[in-house]
Amino acid sequence: MNKNVHTFIGCDADYDEADAVVFGAPFDGTTSFRPGTRFGPAAIRGESFGIETYSPYCDRDLTDVKVFDGGDLDLPFGNTERVLKMIEDYAAGLIADKKRFIMLGGEHLVTLGAMRAAVRAYPDLHVIHFDAHTDLRDEYIGEELSHSTVMKQVWKLTGDGRIHQFGIRSGEKYEFEFAKEHTKLHKFDLDGFSGAVEELRGKPVYFSLDLDVLDPSAFPGTGTPEAGGVSFKELMGAILMLNRLNIVACDINELSPHYDQSGISTAAACKITREIILQIL
Numbered sequence: 001m002n003k004n005v006h007t008f009i010g011c012d013a014d015y016d017e018a019d020a021v022v023f024g025a026p027f028d029g030t031t032s033f034r035p036g037t038r039f040g041p042a043a044i045r046g047e048s049f050g051i052e053t054y055s056p057y058c059d060r061d062l063t064d065v066k067v068f069d070g071g072d073l074d075l076p077f078g079n080t081e082r083v084l085k086m087i088e089d090y091a092a093g094l095i096a097d098k099k100r101f102i103m104l105g106g107e108h109l110v111t112l113g114a115m116r117a118a119v120r121a122y123p124d125l126h127v128i129h130f131d132a133h134t135d136l137r138d139e140y141i142g143e144e145l146s147h148s149t150v151m152k153q154v155w156k157l158t159g160d161g162r163i164h165q166f167g168i169r170s171g172e173k174y175e176f177e178f179a180k181e182h183t184k185l186h187k188f189d190l191d192g193f194s195g196a197v198e199e200l201r202g203k204p205v206y207f208s209l210d211l212d213v214l215d216p217s218a219f220p221g222t223g224t225p226e227a228g229g230v231s232f233k234e235l236m237g238a239i240l241m242l243n244r245l246n247i248v249a250c251d252i253n254e255l256s257p258h259y260d261q262s263g264i265s266t267a268a269a270c271k272i273t274r275e276i277i278l279q280i281l
Helices: 036-048 080-097 110-121 150-158 171-183 193-200 230-237 264-280
Strands: 022-027 067-072 100-105 126-130 163-170 184-187 204-210 245-253
Touching: 022 036, 022 080, 022 110, 022 264, 036 100, 036 245, 036 264, 067 264, 080 100, 080 110, 080 245, 100 110, 100 264, 110 150, 110 204, 110 230, 110 245, 126 150, 126 193, 150 163, 163 193, 171 184, 171 245, 204 264, 245 264
Parallel strands: 022 067, 022 100, 100 245, 126 163, 126 204, 163 184, 204 245
Antiparallel strands: none
């Protein structure tokens, strides 16, 4: 493992000494509306130098922790299963080396590859899922592997009661009916998250953040914007609770930087990434 030349700010430790690894999964092959999330990881790295390594939110600094940036996986076009296998294999290697990881997407389907590795290592794994969308479809235009189906695919790995969903405000009716029986879904906002944190203390947790959980007025740079989302301040309040949990891995998905010429979406993604790193280490 060689250090990535172009790193997220402060994430330039050597692999062997690192406690966590940042890597990118620049894939948007199943995006159902506006493509472009494959450019997200590079944008987050490049714009991260517009923020500081120090966080006034938690009074910690990225220089206080050791994080290795492995760069982006070289994912192929047109072969979704191969993409997922490459992500799974990379994540499995990190877990075997006792590294926590922060995967930068890419569309939300990339979560499935990482989850396949994580569930194998942690059979009692729970998932915290922040999103505007249920992502519980059986298929999308005939395809079972889609960013619209990713949490249904994850449910097949975890079983009932292990997926805790927040901020959900869009989906087919049958998805919400499915969630009533099989997941723990909280509509519209992050209310109830503190209770979930208490419930999951001491258990291995995978945190999956779809950035479109944010209201598009605060985060327009995404492929499937949904009105009625949470504010940046609300999201940050929830992220600052993550240090109470055993987060073994996480992902940050669905930034499409070119839909926001102002750059505020990418700037928000950078700050969110910094805070998540500092909360899970």
